[in-house]
Amino acid sequence: MRLLIVEDEKRLALTLAKGLAAEGFAVDVVHDGTEGLHLATAADYDLIILDIMLPGMNGYRICAALRAAGDETPVLMLTAKDGEYDEAEGLDTGADDYLRKPFSYVVLLARIRALCRRRTRGAPVLRVGDLTVDPNTRTCLRDTHEVTLTAKEFAVLEHLAVRAGQVVSKADILQHVWDFTYDGDPNIVEVYISTLRRKIDAPFGRRSITTVRGVGYRLAADRG
Secondary structure (H helix, E strand, O other), rough: EEEEEOOOOOHHHHHHHHHHHHHEEEEEEEEOHHHHHHHHHHHOOOEEEEEEOOOOHHHHHHHHHHHHOOOOOOEEEOOOOOOOHHHHHHHOOOOEEEOOOOOHHHHHEEEEEEHHHHHHOOOOOOEEOEEEEOOOOOOOEEEOEEEOHHHHHHHHHHHHHHHOEEEEEEHHHHHHHHHOOOOOOOOHHHHHHHHHHHHHHHOOOOEEEEOOOEEEEEEOOOOO
């Protein structure tokens, strides 16, 4: 799951990003409304956490612009304002949920998970050979055997499964599973690919994840 936080309180935004990253989310953060709208339309997010009072462009206008453009990405609005009219305005512009500051991180996380479940509910189960990847339950089966994966491992595998048979570049995996500010070792992708092979291939005598040298990785329906 990839999230965008648009929040001008930098300490709050970075604290949320750190906590959500620890939960397995890929998180991008911006502190300006205009930049937030640009990023929201330029990248594919599973959920946007959007403050209302922002420099450049407020959260109401950002949400309204996204909905007018046909973007149905779930939006969770945050605000220091209080009152039912503010909440009504946020929901009327197309927000999916609304949380007043100060808020409990536990409550925020629960709201995020609920919105993400709503978004993935009914998503097609991905079947590649005898490998089953279910985005709804976040489970992976090899034939009838469940394979336990971490959130990041599942995200990498799901990204490959959606594009089964295609070559997916390392840069594409980094952008989808991590975030646009990630400046660590890009070889982290190789580490996760190696772990996935060890979990979903080696115990079952399979070779479903192949490396296309200099290009990327392919998930194939290979039973050999």
